[in-house]
Amino acid sequence: MSLLTLENVGKSYGRLEAVSGLEFSVDKGTVHSLIGPNGAGKTTVFNLITGTIRASCGRIVFDGEDITRLEPHKIAQRGIARSFQQTFLFMDYSVLDNVLTGFHMRDRAGVIREFLHTRAAREADERAREQALEIVDFMGLSEQKDELAGNLPHGHQRALGVSIALACDPTLLLMDEPVTGMNPTESNEMVERIRRIRDRGVTVLLVEHSMRVVMDISDMITVISYGKKIAQGLPDEIKHDPQVIEAYIGEDTDAA
C-alpha cells in the first residue's frame, strides 16, 4: 500500500526544468531510496514533498490527502519529517533541547498555562523530556545530551538531525544523505538505525550517494536523472539496469 504518491510532478525555474513529469510512490513500512547523479534534482524532490518549494505542476498525495499546496509546517503536522543534507541544527541548543523542539506538535499545555508555568505545563514538559531522552538514547547520543549542538562532531550532528525529525513522530521520514561524510563505523551504525527506524513503523525515503549503503538497506529504489525518472526497482534490478549505468558514467569516484 502506498503512503506517498507523486503524480506527474514538475518544477521549473524559468526555462530550466529541475524536475519534470516525475511519478513514483513509496510503500508503507519500506526504506525507499531515491538516487541519481549529481544535479539530478533529488533534493528538489525533497523540497517539493516538504512544501519548501511549490510544484509547478502535478500532485503529491500523502496518506490519501493531496498535500501539493500545503505550507511546510502543515505538511510536517501531517506526519512528514525530514533530516537535511547539510547539518541543519539549532546550533546554540543542547542536544536534548534540539530534540525537544521537535516535540513542538505533541501535547501542548495551552498558551496561558505555558505562560503561567502551571503544574500541567510542567508535567507536559517532563513527559516530553522523557520521550526526548528515549530518542536521544535510540540515536546513540545519550552521552552528549547536554552538549551544544554546534560543538558536536560531524557524525553526531547528523544523528541529531535525524533525532529532531524523529521527535516529530513522523509516518514518513525523508533523509537527505544521512551517511555522507561519515567514516565506515559511523556509517554502519547509521544504516543499522535506519533499519530500526523502519522496524518502528516509520516509512523512510532516502537520498544517498553511497551505493553501498543504498543497495544494503533499500527495499525499493527509484533512479532519477535530469529531473526525470529513469528506472525503479529492487536493488538487484537497479544494479544491472543499463540506463542507470549509463546515467552514472561520467560521474566520478564516489558513485560506485
Added chain:
Amino acid sequence: MKKRYWIVMALALALVLGVLGVACGKDEPTTSTDAGGAVTTAGAGPTETLKIGAMVSLSTPQGLEMQKWLTMFAKIKNEAGGWDIGGTKYKLDYIIYDSGISDTTQTRSAYEKAVLQDGVKHIVCTWTDVPAVAVTVTEPNEVLWMGLDFSPDTLKPEFNYTIRAQCLSFALGAAYNMQKYYVDKGAKTSVICDTDTLQSQVGNANWAKSGELAGLKELEPITFPNDTADFAPVATKIKSLDVDLVEFAYVNNPDQLVNLIRALYDVGYDKFIYPGLIDPEMLANIISQVGEEYVEGWSGMYYDPRGIQTDPEMLALVDRYEQEYGELSQEGIYWIGPWFLFEEAVNATQSIDVDVLTEYLKSMDHGVNTICGYTQLFARPDVGIMGTVDSAPGHYMYEILDGQMVAKRTVSVKDQYLVSIKALGVVEPFQKYWEENGRPTFPEEESLFDFSDL
C-alpha cells in the same frame, strides 16, 4: 568556577559603585549663581560664575551658528574681566546643550541637565527644542526661560518665568511689508509654499492673514515634507495654480530654497516670488541657475545687519564675529535676539535674581537693539497676559536690483506690532488694554505704514 564568580561579582560591584559615584557626586547644583548681591572683594578678577543655558540643535546650521555667537558673547564679557552685576564680577559660562530637533526626550534631558545638574537659572536663546517640554522643567524650578516658540504652548497666563523673547507669529509686519510691495507691483493672488513643519503649521495661517490685509487673495498653502530634495512636483503644482506670487514663508534650508526657485524656473513660472531668507552667496547660486532677469525686483527679509544697522556696538559685534570665525553667515544671527534683552535686563536691574529679572522683563516698556534691529516685549491681552512676555522683533528687508541684494527698508517694531494685531483680528482686546495701560512706546524708527485707524 568559584574564582571566576568572584571576579564578576567584583566587576558588578565596581560598576554599580561607579554609577552611584557619578550619580551622587555630580548632582549637587552649583549654587554660586544665586549669590545675588553678595559683597565681594573689590578689584580682583571674577569671583563668581554666572551660568546661562542655551538649548539649540547642534545638527542644524542655525544651532551651530548660535553656539558660535553665544560663546563669543561670553568670551567678550570674560575678556573684560567679567560681567559687573551689582558690584560683583561674574565670569560668564554659557552652557549650550543639544536640544535635538523637536525631540521631547532630548529636550527634557538637555533642560534637566542644565537646570538640575548644572544649576542654571537662566535659559537664554533656544532653537528647535520643544518649548512645551521646556516649561515643564523651567517653571517648577523657577528658571527664567527666554526662548523661541512658534506654538501657543508657552503663552499661558499661569507661567511666571516664561518670556517668549522670540516669536514669529507676532511679527507679521515684515510679511505685510513684502506682500504690500508685490501688491503694488500688481500681484493679486498668492500661495504660500512651505515645509511641513510646526513652524509652517502655525505660521502659514498668520501669513495668509497678513496677505489678505495687504490685499492678496491667498490660496490654500502648499506644504511639502521636510526632507524633500526634488521640487519639480511642487513647482508643477504651483504652476498649475496660476498665481501671481509665491511665498516661501518659513523655508529654512538654503538648498531647498535654491532648488525651489530653480524648479519654478524650470516649469516656466514667471510671476513674483518671495524667496524667503537668502544671502548674497545664495543669490549668486540662484542667479547661476536661473539668470539675473528672473530674480530682478524680488523683495524679502534679510538678517545681515551690514548696510542697515546703525548702532556701532552691534556692528562691532559683527566685526568681532568675523575675526573669530571668518565670514559672517546669516543663519542663527537672528535667533540670538533674546541675549540682548537679557543683557539689558541684567544691566538695568543689576541683579541676576530670577524674580527681579522676570519682574523687570514683564514690565519692560522699551525696545532693545539687537544685531538684526530692535526687538521689544509686549503684553498679550488677547490671551489674558498683561505682562510683556511676547516679542515683536524688527526685520530688515532687501530688494534685488541688478543681481545684487540691496538692503532697503527696516520693518520697525511698531509696524510689526500693529500689523500683527490687525491681521490676526485681535484689535479689541488690545485697544482695551491700551485704554487701561497706555500704548507702548516704541524705539525711534521710521514707520512704513499708516495705522492711524488703530
Added chain:
Amino acid sequence: MDLSLFPQILLNGLMIGGIYALIASGFTLILGVIQVFNFAQGQFYMLGAFIAIAVVTNLGLPYPVAIIVALLATAILGALLYFAVIQWTTRSGFFNTMLVTVAFGTIVAQTAMLSFGSREAVLPPVVPGTLSLGGVTIPNGKLVVIAGAVVVMAALHFFMKTRIGVSMLAASENRDVASLQGINPKRVFWITMAVGCGLCGVAGALVAPVLAASGTMGSTIFIKALLVVLVGGTGSMSGALLAAFVVGIAESFAFHFVGHLGLLVIFVLVAILIFFRPGGLLGKPLPVPGE
C-alpha cells in the same frame, strides 16, 4: 485634471525615478552579493554630489570629468569601507554589519554638516535652457539626468555580463556554487561594495547641476530607495529599475493630487502591491540570511 500638466508630472517622476534606480540597484546589489544592508547608501549619494561640485568649481574641470571623479571617489570609499570595517563584521552577523553602516553614515553626515553647514552648493546647469514640446516646457537639465541614469544603468547591465559581474551574480545566487567555481569571494565582495557605492556617487553627481546639494540630502532618499526595492522585489536588479520609475512617477502624481500626504498614499499603495504580489513587480526573492 489639467491634461497639459500630465507630461510635466510624468517627466518629474522619470527624473527622480532615474535617481532612485541608481541608488536602489546599488543597494540591492550589495544586499544580494555581500548580504550587507548598506545604510550609508544615501550618504554616498550626498558625497557624490559634493565631490562633483568641488571638482567643477574648485578644480575647474569639465562636468563629465566630475562625474567620473565622483564615481571613482565614492567607489574607492566604498571599497575602503569594506576593507576597514565590513570584512571584520560580516562574521559577527547581519545586524552588526548593518549597525556599522548606520554608524558610518552618521559620521559622513555629521562631518558634512560641520564642514558645509548651511552653505548649499550648486553647479551651473550643464545644458541650460528648456525644450518646448507642444506647449510643454522640458528643462534640458532633467533630460540630462534621465539620460545619464539610463546610460549608467546600461553600463551596469554590461558590467554584469563581464567575468567579475557574472561571479557577483553567482555569489548572490549561491555562495557555495560561487566558491566552487574558483571565485575569490573577497575580491567579489570589495568590488561589489565599490560598484554599489559608486552607483550612488554617480547619482549624486548627476543631480548636482539640477538640485542644490546639502548635508541632509542623503537621509530620506535612502528610505525611498528601500521603497523601490520593496516594489521591485528584493534582490532583483531589473525589478529595481522598473520599480524606481514606477515609484518616482507615482510619487510625482501623488504629490500633485494629494499634497504633502502623498507619501502616505504611496506607502499604502506599496503595502497593497506587496500584499498581492509578494515578490514585488518582478522580484524573485533572494536567499536571505537566516531564512
Added chain:
Amino acid sequence: MKTGTDITKKLVFAVAVAVVLALPWMTGPYTTQLFILTMTYGMLGLSFAFTIRVGLPRFDSAAWWGVGAYTTAILMTKADMSFWLTLPIAGIVSMAVGFLIYRIAIPRGMMVFLMFGMVIALAIQQLFGSVEFFGGWGGTEVIEAPAIGGLVFDGKRELYYLGLGFLGFNLICYYALMRSRIGRSWNAIGQSVKLASSVGINVVRYRMANVLISNFFLALTGSFYMAFSLVAVPATFGLDKSLNVIMYVIIGGIAYSLLGPLVGALILAFVPEYMRVAAEYESIITAVVIILVVIFLPEGVLGWVSGRARPWLLRRRPWVRSVGSKNKEPESG
C-alpha cells in the same frame, strides 16, 4: 559548595534589589531622570531583543512607542480617560494596527519585514505630524500626571518607581514567555526557519504572535513615556530612535535578551555624561565607538564579560549570536 553559591546568589540578588530600590534616594533628580530614561530605552530594547529571537529585526520600535504615547495622550485629553485605563487600550491599538500591517510583511520574510519597518517608522511619524487630529508637528500635551488615589506620579522618585513597575512587568512577561514552550519554538524559528517549519512550527503565526506581543509592550512603554514627558511630539518617534534601540541591544549583547538591552541602555545613557567633548562631535564619536564595539566585541559588553567568566548571572540563553551567522541555507540542491 552548591548551597554556598545559592546563598550568595540570594544575597547578591537582595543587594541588587535593594540598590535599585534605593537609587532615587541616593541620587539627585537629574540622575534619577537618567535612570528613568534608561528604563524607557531598556524597555524598547527588550522589545527589539524579543522579536530578534524569531529572526525579525524591527526598525519601527520608536513608531509603535509613539503609537502608545499618542493613544494615551489623545484618550487623556480628548476623552478625559484616566491614565491607567489608556494603558491596555494603547497596547490593543498598537496590536490591532500592527496586525493589519504585519499581515503583509511577516509572510514575506525577514528582509521585507525589516524594510517595511523603516517605511512604517517614516509613515507613522508623517501621519502624526501632518494630521490635525494628532496635534500636528507641535504634538499633543497631557496636563495631568497619572495618580492612584492620593499618590501622584509627578516627582522624579515616583516616576522612577512607576518605571520600575513597568520594567518589572516587562521583564516578568518576557521571561515567562521565553521560558515556556512557545519561547522554545520562537528560538527555533530564530535559529533556522527551515528547520523550524520542518518540525511543524507555523513560522508565520508564531512570528506574528511574537511581533504583536512586542508591539503591545512598545505601546505600554509609550504610555509610560507620556507619564513623565507629558508631551508627545512626532519628531521624538523617528527612525533614529529605532536605530538607537538597536544600538542598546547590540552594545549590551544581542544574545542576552533580558539583561542585554538594559545594560546597553545604561551604558549609552551614562557614558556620554563622562564624555566631555563638544556636543556637535558627540554623534561622530558615538558612531566610531559603535564601529569599534562591533568589530572588537561582537557579542556586546555582556558577551565580553561572560567570555571572561560565565557565572549564573550571565548565563547565556540559547540563541543564535545574530541572524545570519550560522545556518547559511542555499536555495536548493
